[in-house]
Amino acid sequence: MNVNDYIIRQKATIMDALRQLNKTQTFTLFVVDESERVVGALTDGDIRRGLINGCSLETDVFSICLKSFRYVDRENSSPQKIAELRRLGIRLIPYISEEGKIEKLIDLQKTKGLLPIDAVLMAGGRGERLRPLTDDTPKPLLPLGEKPIIEYNIDRMAGYGVENITISVHYLSDKIKAYFGNGERKGIRIRYIDEDKPLGTLGAVSTIRHFENDVVLVMNSDLFTNIDLEEFYLHFIESEADMAVASIPYNITVPYAVMQTSDGLVRAFEEKPTYTYYSNGGIYLIKRSIIEELNEGERCDATDLMQQLIDNGRRLTYFPIVGYWIDIGKPEDYKKAQEFVKYIKK
Structure with a gap:
Protein backbone atom coordinates (compact mmCIF):
# COMPACT_ATOMS: atom_id res chain seq x y z
CA MET A 1 0.00 0.00 0.00
CA LEU A 108 -7.98 -3.72 9.13
CA GLN A 109 -9.72 -6.01 6.66
CA LYS A 110 -6.38 -7.60 5.79
CA THR A 111 -4.42 -7.16 9.02
CA LYS A 112 -5.46 -9.32 11.96
CA GLY A 113 -3.44 -7.44 14.55
CA LEU A 114 -0.37 -5.37 15.36
CA LEU A 115 1.58 -7.62 17.68
CA PRO A 116 4.64 -5.96 19.28
CA ILE A 117 6.90 -8.95 18.74
CA ASP A 118 9.89 -10.03 16.67
CA ALA A 119 9.95 -13.46 15.06
CA VAL A 120 12.53 -16.12 14.28
CA LEU A 121 11.92 -18.97 11.85
CA MET A 122 14.17 -22.02 12.07
CA ALA A 123 14.91 -23.13 8.50
CA GLY A 124 18.36 -24.70 8.54
CA GLY A 125 17.52 -28.40 8.58
CA ARG A 126 18.55 -30.88 5.88
CA GLY A 127 15.15 -32.58 5.63
CA GLU A 128 16.70 -36.05 5.44
CA ARG A 129 13.40 -37.91 5.79
CA LEU A 130 11.97 -36.09 2.78
CA ARG A 131 14.75 -37.03 0.38
CA PRO A 132 14.95 -37.03 -2.62
CA LEU A 133 12.59 -34.02 -2.58
CA THR A 134 15.10 -32.07 -0.52
CA ASP A 135 18.20 -32.97 -2.52
CA ASP A 136 17.94 -29.73 -4.51
CA THR A 137 15.30 -27.82 -2.55
CA PRO A 138 15.49 -26.86 1.14
CA LYS A 139 12.53 -28.32 3.01
CA PRO A 140 11.00 -24.91 3.88
CA LEU A 141 10.73 -24.15 0.15
CA LEU A 142 8.90 -27.35 -0.79
CA PRO A 143 5.66 -26.30 -2.50
CA LEU A 144 2.38 -26.58 -0.65
CA GLY A 145 -0.41 -25.54 -2.97
CA GLU A 146 0.54 -22.23 -4.54
CA LYS A 147 3.52 -21.33 -2.33
CA PRO A 148 6.29 -22.85 -0.21
CA ILE A 149 5.70 -24.20 3.30
CA ILE A 150 7.63 -21.43 5.03
CA GLU A 151 5.75 -18.69 3.17
CA TYR A 152 2.50 -19.63 4.89
CA ASN A 153 4.18 -18.93 8.22
CA ILE A 154 5.71 -15.65 7.07
CA ASP A 155 2.38 -14.48 5.65
CA ARG A 156 0.60 -15.42 8.89
CA MET A 157 3.11 -13.44 10.93
CA ALA A 158 2.84 -10.43 8.60
CA GLY A 159 -0.94 -10.67 8.85
CA TYR A 160 -0.65 -10.13 12.59
CA GLY A 161 1.56 -7.09 12.13
CA VAL A 162 4.92 -8.77 12.73
CA GLU A 163 7.42 -6.74 10.72
CA ASN A 164 10.84 -7.95 11.88
CA ILE A 165 11.52 -11.59 10.99
CA THR A 166 14.83 -13.41 11.15
CA ILE A 167 15.29 -16.72 9.34
CA SER A 168 17.94 -19.11 10.61
CA VAL A 169 19.41 -20.90 7.58
CA HIS A 170 22.06 -23.50 6.76
CA TYR A 171 21.26 -26.12 4.10
CA LEU A 172 20.81 -24.54 0.64
CA SER A 173 20.53 -21.19 2.39
CA ASP A 174 21.10 -19.18 -0.80
CA LYS A 175 17.83 -20.46 -2.25
CA ILE A 176 15.84 -19.26 0.77
CA LYS A 177 17.58 -15.87 0.71
CA ALA A 178 16.98 -15.50 -3.02
CA TYR A 179 13.28 -16.32 -2.66
CA PHE A 180 12.45 -13.84 0.12
CA GLY A 181 15.22 -11.27 -0.19
CA ASN A 182 14.96 -8.57 2.46
CA GLY A 183 11.17 -8.93 2.76
CA GLU A 184 10.37 -5.67 0.97
CA ARG A 185 8.02 -7.49 -1.41
CA LYS A 186 5.84 -8.38 1.58
CA GLY A 187 6.18 -5.05 3.34
CA ILE A 188 8.30 -6.48 6.16
CA ARG A 189 11.98 -6.72 7.09
CA ILE A 190 13.64 -10.13 6.77
CA ARG A 191 17.14 -10.82 8.06
CA TYR A 192 19.14 -14.05 8.08
CA ILE A 193 21.54 -15.80 10.37
CA ASP A 194 23.72 -18.58 9.01
CA GLU A 195 24.22 -21.62 11.23
CA ASP A 196 27.72 -22.93 10.53
CA LYS A 197 26.97 -25.87 12.81
CA PRO A 198 23.73 -27.20 14.34
CA LEU A 199 22.91 -25.19 17.46
CA GLY A 200 19.49 -26.58 18.34
CA THR A 201 16.23 -24.65 18.33
CA LEU A 202 17.44 -21.74 20.46
CA GLY A 203 21.22 -21.83 20.03
CA ALA A 204 20.92 -19.83 16.81
CA VAL A 205 18.44 -17.44 18.44
CA SER A 206 21.03 -16.64 21.11
CA THR A 207 23.25 -15.05 18.45
CA ILE A 208 20.64 -12.50 17.33
CA ARG A 209 21.22 -9.00 18.67
CA HIS A 210 18.82 -6.94 16.57
CA PHE A 211 15.51 -7.60 18.31
CA GLU A 212 13.34 -4.50 18.50
CA ASN A 213 10.61 -5.78 20.84
CA ASP A 214 10.55 -7.34 24.30
CA VAL A 215 8.85 -10.55 23.16
CA VAL A 216 10.14 -12.95 20.50
CA LEU A 217 8.18 -15.58 18.58
CA VAL A 218 10.28 -18.62 17.68
CA MET A 219 8.84 -21.17 15.27
CA ASN A 220 9.91 -24.15 13.20
CA SER A 221 9.53 -23.19 9.54
CA ASP A 222 8.18 -26.57 8.42
CA LEU A 223 4.94 -26.31 10.41
CA PHE A 224 1.63 -25.87 8.62
CA THR A 225 -0.83 -24.32 11.05
CA ASN A 226 -3.48 -21.66 11.50
CA ILE A 227 -2.55 -20.84 15.09
CA ASP A 228 -4.11 -17.59 16.30
CA LEU A 229 -0.99 -15.58 17.08
CA GLU A 230 -2.96 -12.79 18.73
CA GLU A 231 -4.62 -15.18 21.19
CA PHE A 232 -1.23 -16.79 21.81
CA TYR A 233 0.30 -13.40 22.57
CA LEU A 234 -2.56 -12.34 24.84
CA HIS A 235 -2.23 -15.61 26.75
CA PHE A 236 1.50 -14.95 27.14
CA ILE A 237 0.95 -11.42 28.48
CA GLU A 238 -2.01 -12.20 30.72
CA SER A 239 -0.28 -15.20 32.29
CA GLU A 240 2.86 -13.09 32.93
CA ALA A 241 4.93 -15.89 31.42
CA ASP A 242 8.65 -15.91 30.80
CA MET A 243 8.06 -18.41 28.02
CA ALA A 244 4.97 -19.99 26.48
CA VAL A 245 4.83 -23.06 24.27
CA ALA A 246 2.05 -23.75 21.79
CA SER A 247 0.77 -27.24 22.44
CA ILE A 248 -1.00 -29.95 20.49
CA PRO A 249 -3.66 -32.00 22.30
CA TYR A 250 -3.00 -35.72 22.02
CA ASN A 251 -5.84 -38.03 23.06
CA ILE A 252 -5.40 -41.61 24.22
CA THR A 253 -8.47 -43.79 24.65
CA VAL A 254 -8.19 -46.89 26.82
CA PRO A 255 -10.34 -49.63 25.19
CA TYR A 256 -11.24 -51.18 28.53
CA ALA A 257 -12.88 -50.22 31.78
CA VAL A 258 -10.29 -48.66 34.08
CA MET A 259 -10.39 -49.40 37.80
CA GLN A 260 -9.81 -46.67 40.34
CA THR A 261 -8.11 -48.32 43.30
CA SER A 262 -6.69 -47.52 46.72
CA ASP A 263 -5.56 -49.63 49.67
CA GLY A 264 -5.93 -52.76 47.58
CA LEU A 265 -9.61 -52.12 46.91
CA VAL A 266 -11.47 -51.19 43.74
CA ARG A 267 -13.24 -47.90 44.44
CA ALA A 268 -14.83 -47.21 41.05
CA PHE A 269 -14.86 -48.02 37.33
CA GLU A 270 -14.40 -45.69 34.39
CA GLU A 271 -15.60 -47.18 31.11
CA LYS A 272 -13.15 -46.72 28.20
CA PRO A 273 -11.83 -43.34 29.35
CA THR A 274 -10.01 -40.86 27.12
CA TYR A 275 -7.00 -39.01 28.48
CA THR A 276 -5.68 -35.80 26.90
CA TYR A 277 -1.99 -34.96 26.94
CA TYR A 278 -0.32 -31.89 25.47
CA SER A 279 2.69 -32.16 23.16
CA ASN A 280 5.21 -29.50 22.17
CA GLY A 281 3.96 -27.76 19.01
CA GLY A 282 7.30 -26.17 18.05
CA ILE A 283 6.06 -22.58 18.46
CA TYR A 284 7.24 -20.41 21.36
CA LEU A 285 6.90 -16.92 22.79
CA ILE A 286 9.88 -15.91 24.88
CA LYS A 287 10.84 -12.75 26.71
CA ARG A 288 13.84 -11.13 25.08
CA SER A 289 15.46 -10.91 28.52
CA ILE A 290 15.35 -14.72 28.77
CA ILE A 291 17.02 -15.09 25.36
CA GLU A 292 19.73 -12.65 26.45
CA GLU A 293 20.55 -14.98 29.35
CA LEU A 294 21.50 -17.79 26.94
CA ASN A 295 25.16 -18.47 26.24
CA GLU A 296 25.70 -16.98 22.81
CA GLY A 297 26.49 -19.51 20.12
CA GLU A 298 26.15 -22.59 22.33
CA ARG A 299 23.80 -25.43 21.45
CA CYS A 300 20.44 -25.10 23.17
CA ASP A 301 17.17 -26.84 22.37
CA ALA A 302 13.82 -25.38 23.38
CA THR A 303 13.31 -28.26 25.80
CA ASP A 304 16.63 -27.40 27.48
CA LEU A 305 15.44 -23.87 28.17
CA MET A 306 12.01 -25.07 29.28
CA GLN A 307 13.56 -27.42 31.84
CA GLN A 308 15.89 -24.67 33.02
CA LEU A 309 12.96 -22.30 33.55
CA ILE A 310 11.08 -24.98 35.52
CA ASP A 311 14.15 -25.71 37.68
CA ASN A 312 14.60 -22.01 38.43
CA GLY A 313 10.96 -21.37 39.30
CA ARG A 314 10.28 -19.19 36.27
CA ARG A 315 6.88 -19.05 34.57
CA LEU A 316 6.49 -21.51 31.68
CA THR A 317 2.95 -21.78 30.29
CA TYR A 318 1.27 -23.66 27.46
CA PHE A 319 -1.26 -22.55 24.86
CA PRO A 320 -3.42 -25.24 23.20
CA ILE A 321 -3.70 -24.78 19.43
CA VAL A 322 -7.31 -24.75 18.28
CA GLY A 323 -7.21 -25.44 14.57
CA TYR A 324 -4.96 -27.40 12.26
CA TRP A 325 -1.31 -28.21 12.86
CA ILE A 326 0.91 -30.44 10.71
CA ASP A 327 4.61 -31.00 11.30
CA ILE A 328 5.94 -31.68 7.79
CA GLY A 329 8.81 -33.99 8.65
CA LYS A 330 7.98 -37.20 6.80
CA PRO A 331 6.58 -38.00 3.34
CA GLU A 332 3.19 -38.94 4.79
CA ASP A 333 3.02 -35.61 6.63
CA TYR A 334 3.84 -33.72 3.43
CA LYS A 335 1.18 -35.65 1.52
CA LYS A 336 -1.36 -34.94 4.25
CA ALA A 337 -0.60 -31.20 4.11
CA GLN A 338 -0.82 -31.19 0.29
CA GLU A 339 -4.32 -32.67 0.50
CA PHE A 340 -5.39 -30.42 3.34
CA VAL A 341 -4.32 -27.17 1.67
CA LYS A 342 -6.77 -27.80 -1.17
CA TYR A 343 -9.67 -27.10 1.17
CA ILE A 344 -8.35 -23.93 2.80
CA LYS A 345 -10.00 -20.68 1.78
CA LYS A 346 -7.62 -18.31 0.07
Whole structure:
Protein backbone atom coordinates (compact mmCIF):
# COMPACT_ATOMS: atom_id res chain seq x y z
CA MET A 1 0.00 0.00 0.00
CA ASN A 2 1.50 3.31 -1.13
CA VAL A 3 0.98 5.83 1.69
CA ASN A 4 1.27 8.79 -0.68
CA ASP A 5 -1.87 7.69 -2.51
CA TYR A 6 -3.86 8.34 0.67
CA ILE A 7 -2.31 11.67 1.67
CA ILE A 8 -3.61 15.10 0.64
CA ARG A 9 -2.27 18.56 1.49
CA GLN A 10 -4.38 20.71 3.78
CA LYS A 11 -4.55 23.50 1.20
CA ALA A 12 -5.81 21.17 -1.54
CA THR A 13 -9.37 21.72 -2.71
CA ILE A 14 -12.45 19.52 -2.46
CA MET A 15 -12.15 18.95 -6.20
CA ASP A 16 -8.57 17.72 -5.70
CA ALA A 17 -9.84 15.33 -3.02
CA LEU A 18 -12.61 14.00 -5.26
CA ARG A 19 -10.13 13.30 -8.03
CA GLN A 20 -7.80 11.50 -5.63
CA LEU A 21 -10.60 9.46 -4.06
CA ASN A 22 -11.76 8.42 -7.50
CA LYS A 23 -8.23 7.50 -8.57
CA THR A 24 -7.46 5.38 -5.51
CA GLN A 25 -10.93 3.86 -5.24
CA THR A 26 -10.89 4.47 -1.49
CA PHE A 27 -13.18 6.29 0.93
CA THR A 28 -10.59 7.94 3.17
CA LEU A 29 -7.73 10.40 2.76
CA PHE A 30 -5.45 11.79 5.45
CA VAL A 31 -4.76 15.52 5.50
CA VAL A 32 -1.20 16.69 6.21
CA ASP A 33 0.36 20.11 6.78
CA GLU A 34 3.51 21.56 5.24
CA SER A 35 5.64 19.47 7.64
CA GLU A 36 3.93 16.21 6.63
CA ARG A 37 2.22 15.93 10.02
CA VAL A 38 -1.29 14.52 9.97
CA VAL A 39 -3.91 17.12 10.89
CA GLY A 40 -7.12 15.36 9.93
CA ALA A 41 -8.98 12.61 8.10
CA LEU A 42 -11.26 13.16 5.13
CA THR A 43 -13.95 10.82 3.86
CA ASP A 44 -16.42 11.03 1.00
CA GLY A 45 -19.04 11.62 3.69
CA ASP A 46 -17.19 14.71 4.95
CA ILE A 47 -17.16 16.05 1.39
CA ARG A 48 -20.91 15.49 0.94
CA ARG A 49 -21.67 17.25 4.22
CA GLY A 50 -19.38 20.14 3.27
CA LEU A 51 -21.10 20.64 -0.09
CA ILE A 52 -24.55 20.44 1.53
CA ASN A 53 -23.46 23.13 4.01
CA GLY A 54 -22.48 25.52 1.23
CA CYS A 55 -18.84 24.74 0.52
CA SER A 56 -17.67 24.95 -3.07
CA LEU A 57 -15.41 22.61 -4.99
CA GLU A 58 -12.63 25.17 -4.44
CA THR A 59 -12.92 25.06 -0.64
CA ASP A 60 -9.76 23.73 1.02
CA VAL A 61 -10.02 20.24 2.54
CA PHE A 62 -8.75 21.35 5.96
CA SER A 63 -12.00 23.29 6.40
CA ILE A 64 -14.12 20.14 6.22
CA CYS A 65 -11.85 17.33 7.43
CA LEU A 66 -12.26 15.58 10.76
CA LYS A 67 -9.65 17.02 13.12
CA SER A 68 -10.27 14.47 15.87
CA PHE A 69 -9.44 11.33 13.92
CA ARG A 70 -8.51 7.85 15.08
CA TYR A 71 -4.99 6.50 14.74
CA VAL A 72 -2.54 4.09 16.33
CA ASP A 73 1.08 4.50 17.35
CA ARG A 74 3.77 2.53 19.17
CA GLU A 75 2.15 3.11 22.56
CA ASN A 76 -1.43 2.75 21.38
CA SER A 77 -1.75 -0.32 19.16
CA SER A 78 -2.70 -3.13 21.51
CA PRO A 79 -4.87 -6.06 20.34
CA GLN A 80 -7.71 -4.54 22.37
CA LYS A 81 -7.33 -1.24 20.50
CA ILE A 82 -7.39 -2.94 17.11
CA ALA A 83 -10.49 -4.92 18.13
CA GLU A 84 -12.21 -1.66 19.15
CA LEU A 85 -11.45 -0.04 15.78
CA ARG A 86 -12.88 -3.06 13.99
CA ARG A 87 -16.07 -2.87 16.05
CA LEU A 88 -16.43 0.74 14.95
CA GLY A 89 -16.30 -0.37 11.32
CA ILE A 90 -13.03 1.43 10.58
CA ARG A 91 -11.08 -0.12 7.73
CA LEU A 92 -8.07 2.14 7.16
CA ILE A 93 -6.09 3.43 10.13
CA PRO A 94 -2.84 5.46 10.11
CA TYR A 95 0.15 4.45 12.22
CA ILE A 96 1.63 7.72 13.45
CA SER A 97 5.26 8.41 14.39
CA GLU A 98 6.39 10.48 17.39
CA GLU A 99 6.69 13.42 14.99
CA GLY A 100 3.04 13.07 14.02
CA LYS A 101 3.77 11.72 10.54
CA ILE A 102 2.25 8.65 8.91
CA GLU A 103 4.68 5.72 9.02
CA LYS A 104 2.27 3.29 7.38
CA LEU A 105 -1.40 2.64 6.76
CA ILE A 106 -3.11 -0.45 8.14
CA ASP A 107 -5.97 -2.12 6.33
CA LEU A 108 -7.98 -3.72 9.13
CA GLN A 109 -9.72 -6.01 6.66
CA LYS A 110 -6.38 -7.60 5.79
CA THR A 111 -4.42 -7.16 9.02
CA LYS A 112 -5.46 -9.32 11.96
CA GLY A 113 -3.44 -7.44 14.55
CA LEU A 114 -0.37 -5.37 15.36
CA LEU A 115 1.58 -7.62 17.68
CA PRO A 116 4.64 -5.96 19.28
CA ILE A 117 6.90 -8.95 18.74
CA ASP A 118 9.89 -10.03 16.67
CA ALA A 119 9.95 -13.46 15.06
CA VAL A 120 12.53 -16.12 14.28
CA LEU A 121 11.92 -18.97 11.85
CA MET A 122 14.17 -22.02 12.07
CA ALA A 123 14.91 -23.13 8.50
CA GLY A 124 18.36 -24.70 8.54
CA GLY A 125 17.52 -28.40 8.58
CA ARG A 126 18.55 -30.88 5.88
CA GLY A 127 15.15 -32.58 5.63
CA GLU A 128 16.70 -36.05 5.44
CA ARG A 129 13.40 -37.91 5.79
CA LEU A 130 11.97 -36.09 2.78
CA ARG A 131 14.75 -37.03 0.38
CA PRO A 132 14.95 -37.03 -2.62
CA LEU A 133 12.59 -34.02 -2.58
CA THR A 134 15.10 -32.07 -0.52
CA ASP A 135 18.20 -32.97 -2.52
CA ASP A 136 17.94 -29.73 -4.51
CA THR A 137 15.30 -27.82 -2.55
CA PRO A 138 15.49 -26.86 1.14
CA LYS A 139 12.53 -28.32 3.01
CA PRO A 140 11.00 -24.91 3.88
CA LEU A 141 10.73 -24.15 0.15
CA LEU A 142 8.90 -27.35 -0.79
CA PRO A 143 5.66 -26.30 -2.50
CA LEU A 144 2.38 -26.58 -0.65
CA GLY A 145 -0.41 -25.54 -2.97
CA GLU A 146 0.54 -22.23 -4.54
CA LYS A 147 3.52 -21.33 -2.33
CA PRO A 148 6.29 -22.85 -0.21
CA ILE A 149 5.70 -24.20 3.30
CA ILE A 150 7.63 -21.43 5.03
CA GLU A 151 5.75 -18.69 3.17
CA TYR A 152 2.50 -19.63 4.89
CA ASN A 153 4.18 -18.93 8.22
CA ILE A 154 5.71 -15.65 7.07
CA ASP A 155 2.38 -14.48 5.65
CA ARG A 156 0.60 -15.42 8.89
CA MET A 157 3.11 -13.44 10.93
CA ALA A 158 2.84 -10.43 8.60
CA GLY A 159 -0.94 -10.67 8.85
CA TYR A 160 -0.65 -10.13 12.59
CA GLY A 161 1.56 -7.09 12.13
CA VAL A 162 4.92 -8.77 12.73
CA GLU A 163 7.42 -6.74 10.72
CA ASN A 164 10.84 -7.95 11.88
CA ILE A 165 11.52 -11.59 10.99
CA THR A 166 14.83 -13.41 11.15
CA ILE A 167 15.29 -16.72 9.34
CA SER A 168 17.94 -19.11 10.61
CA VAL A 169 19.41 -20.90 7.58
CA HIS A 170 22.06 -23.50 6.76
CA TYR A 171 21.26 -26.12 4.10
CA LEU A 172 20.81 -24.54 0.64
CA SER A 173 20.53 -21.19 2.39
CA ASP A 174 21.10 -19.18 -0.80
CA LYS A 175 17.83 -20.46 -2.25
CA ILE A 176 15.84 -19.26 0.77
CA LYS A 177 17.58 -15.87 0.71
CA ALA A 178 16.98 -15.50 -3.02
CA TYR A 179 13.28 -16.32 -2.66
CA PHE A 180 12.45 -13.84 0.12
CA GLY A 181 15.22 -11.27 -0.19
CA ASN A 182 14.96 -8.57 2.46
CA GLY A 183 11.17 -8.93 2.76
CA GLU A 184 10.37 -5.67 0.97
CA ARG A 185 8.02 -7.49 -1.41
CA LYS A 186 5.84 -8.38 1.58
CA GLY A 187 6.18 -5.05 3.34
CA ILE A 188 8.30 -6.48 6.16
CA ARG A 189 11.98 -6.72 7.09
CA ILE A 190 13.64 -10.13 6.77
CA ARG A 191 17.14 -10.82 8.06
CA TYR A 192 19.14 -14.05 8.08
CA ILE A 193 21.54 -15.80 10.37
CA ASP A 194 23.72 -18.58 9.01
CA GLU A 195 24.22 -21.62 11.23
CA ASP A 196 27.72 -22.93 10.53
CA LYS A 197 26.97 -25.87 12.81
CA PRO A 198 23.73 -27.20 14.34
CA LEU A 199 22.91 -25.19 17.46
CA GLY A 200 19.49 -26.58 18.34
CA THR A 201 16.23 -24.65 18.33
CA LEU A 202 17.44 -21.74 20.46
CA GLY A 203 21.22 -21.83 20.03
CA ALA A 204 20.92 -19.83 16.81
CA VAL A 205 18.44 -17.44 18.44
CA SER A 206 21.03 -16.64 21.11
CA THR A 207 23.25 -15.05 18.45
CA ILE A 208 20.64 -12.50 17.33
CA ARG A 209 21.22 -9.00 18.67
CA HIS A 210 18.82 -6.94 16.57
CA PHE A 211 15.51 -7.60 18.31
CA GLU A 212 13.34 -4.50 18.50
CA ASN A 213 10.61 -5.78 20.84
CA ASP A 214 10.55 -7.34 24.30
CA VAL A 215 8.85 -10.55 23.16
CA VAL A 216 10.14 -12.95 20.50
CA LEU A 217 8.18 -15.58 18.58
CA VAL A 218 10.28 -18.62 17.68
CA MET A 219 8.84 -21.17 15.27
CA ASN A 220 9.91 -24.15 13.20
CA SER A 221 9.53 -23.19 9.54
CA ASP A 222 8.18 -26.57 8.42
CA LEU A 223 4.94 -26.31 10.41
CA PHE A 224 1.63 -25.87 8.62
CA THR A 225 -0.83 -24.32 11.05
CA ASN A 226 -3.48 -21.66 11.50
CA ILE A 227 -2.55 -20.84 15.09
CA ASP A 228 -4.11 -17.59 16.30
CA LEU A 229 -0.99 -15.58 17.08
CA GLU A 230 -2.96 -12.79 18.73
CA GLU A 231 -4.62 -15.18 21.19
CA PHE A 232 -1.23 -16.79 21.81
CA TYR A 233 0.30 -13.40 22.57
CA LEU A 234 -2.56 -12.34 24.84
CA HIS A 235 -2.23 -15.61 26.75
CA PHE A 236 1.50 -14.95 27.14
CA ILE A 237 0.95 -11.42 28.48
CA GLU A 238 -2.01 -12.20 30.72
CA SER A 239 -0.28 -15.20 32.29
CA GLU A 240 2.86 -13.09 32.93
CA ALA A 241 4.93 -15.89 31.42
CA ASP A 242 8.65 -15.91 30.80
CA MET A 243 8.06 -18.41 28.02
CA ALA A 244 4.97 -19.99 26.48
CA VAL A 245 4.83 -23.06 24.27
CA ALA A 246 2.05 -23.75 21.79
CA SER A 247 0.77 -27.24 22.44
CA ILE A 248 -1.00 -29.95 20.49
CA PRO A 249 -3.66 -32.00 22.30
CA TYR A 250 -3.00 -35.72 22.02
CA ASN A 251 -5.84 -38.03 23.06
CA ILE A 252 -5.40 -41.61 24.22
CA THR A 253 -8.47 -43.79 24.65
CA VAL A 254 -8.19 -46.89 26.82
CA PRO A 255 -10.34 -49.63 25.19
CA TYR A 256 -11.24 -51.18 28.53
CA ALA A 257 -12.88 -50.22 31.78
CA VAL A 258 -10.29 -48.66 34.08
CA MET A 259 -10.39 -49.40 37.80
CA GLN A 260 -9.81 -46.67 40.34
CA THR A 261 -8.11 -48.32 43.30
CA SER A 262 -6.69 -47.52 46.72
CA ASP A 263 -5.56 -49.63 49.67
CA GLY A 264 -5.93 -52.76 47.58
CA LEU A 265 -9.61 -52.12 46.91
CA VAL A 266 -11.47 -51.19 43.74
CA ARG A 267 -13.24 -47.90 44.44
CA ALA A 268 -14.83 -47.21 41.05
CA PHE A 269 -14.86 -48.02 37.33
CA GLU A 270 -14.40 -45.69 34.39
CA GLU A 271 -15.60 -47.18 31.11
CA LYS A 272 -13.15 -46.72 28.20
CA PRO A 273 -11.83 -43.34 29.35
CA THR A 274 -10.01 -40.86 27.12
CA TYR A 275 -7.00 -39.01 28.48
CA THR A 276 -5.68 -35.80 26.90
CA TYR A 277 -1.99 -34.96 26.94
CA TYR A 278 -0.32 -31.89 25.47
CA SER A 279 2.69 -32.16 23.16
CA ASN A 280 5.21 -29.50 22.17
CA GLY A 281 3.96 -27.76 19.01
CA GLY A 282 7.30 -26.17 18.05
CA ILE A 283 6.06 -22.58 18.46
CA TYR A 284 7.24 -20.41 21.36
CA LEU A 285 6.90 -16.92 22.79
CA ILE A 286 9.88 -15.91 24.88
CA LYS A 287 10.84 -12.75 26.71
CA ARG A 288 13.84 -11.13 25.08
CA SER A 289 15.46 -10.91 28.52
CA ILE A 290 15.35 -14.72 28.77
CA ILE A 291 17.02 -15.09 25.36
CA GLU A 292 19.73 -12.65 26.45
CA GLU A 293 20.55 -14.98 29.35
CA LEU A 294 21.50 -17.79 26.94
CA ASN A 295 25.16 -18.47 26.24
CA GLU A 296 25.70 -16.98 22.81
CA GLY A 297 26.49 -19.51 20.12
CA GLU A 298 26.15 -22.59 22.33
CA ARG A 299 23.80 -25.43 21.45
CA CYS A 300 20.44 -25.10 23.17
CA ASP A 301 17.17 -26.84 22.37
CA ALA A 302 13.82 -25.38 23.38
CA THR A 303 13.31 -28.26 25.80
CA ASP A 304 16.63 -27.40 27.48
CA LEU A 305 15.44 -23.87 28.17
CA MET A 306 12.01 -25.07 29.28
CA GLN A 307 13.56 -27.42 31.84
CA GLN A 308 15.89 -24.67 33.02
CA LEU A 309 12.96 -22.30 33.55
CA ILE A 310 11.08 -24.98 35.52
CA ASP A 311 14.15 -25.71 37.68
CA ASN A 312 14.60 -22.01 38.43
CA GLY A 313 10.96 -21.37 39.30
CA ARG A 314 10.28 -19.19 36.27
CA ARG A 315 6.88 -19.05 34.57
CA LEU A 316 6.49 -21.51 31.68
CA THR A 317 2.95 -21.78 30.29
CA TYR A 318 1.27 -23.66 27.46
CA PHE A 319 -1.26 -22.55 24.86
CA PRO A 320 -3.42 -25.24 23.20
CA ILE A 321 -3.70 -24.78 19.43
CA VAL A 322 -7.31 -24.75 18.28
CA GLY A 323 -7.21 -25.44 14.57
CA TYR A 324 -4.96 -27.40 12.26
CA TRP A 325 -1.31 -28.21 12.86
CA ILE A 326 0.91 -30.44 10.71
CA ASP A 327 4.61 -31.00 11.30
CA ILE A 328 5.94 -31.68 7.79
CA GLY A 329 8.81 -33.99 8.65
CA LYS A 330 7.98 -37.20 6.80
CA PRO A 331 6.58 -38.00 3.34
CA GLU A 332 3.19 -38.94 4.79
CA ASP A 333 3.02 -35.61 6.63
CA TYR A 334 3.84 -33.72 3.43
CA LYS A 335 1.18 -35.65 1.52
CA LYS A 336 -1.36 -34.94 4.25
CA ALA A 337 -0.60 -31.20 4.11
CA GLN A 338 -0.82 -31.19 0.29
CA GLU A 339 -4.32 -32.67 0.50
CA PHE A 340 -5.39 -30.42 3.34
CA VAL A 341 -4.32 -27.17 1.67
CA LYS A 342 -6.77 -27.80 -1.17
CA TYR A 343 -9.67 -27.10 1.17
CA ILE A 344 -8.35 -23.93 2.80
CA LYS A 345 -10.00 -20.68 1.78
CA LYS A 346 -7.62 -18.31 0.07
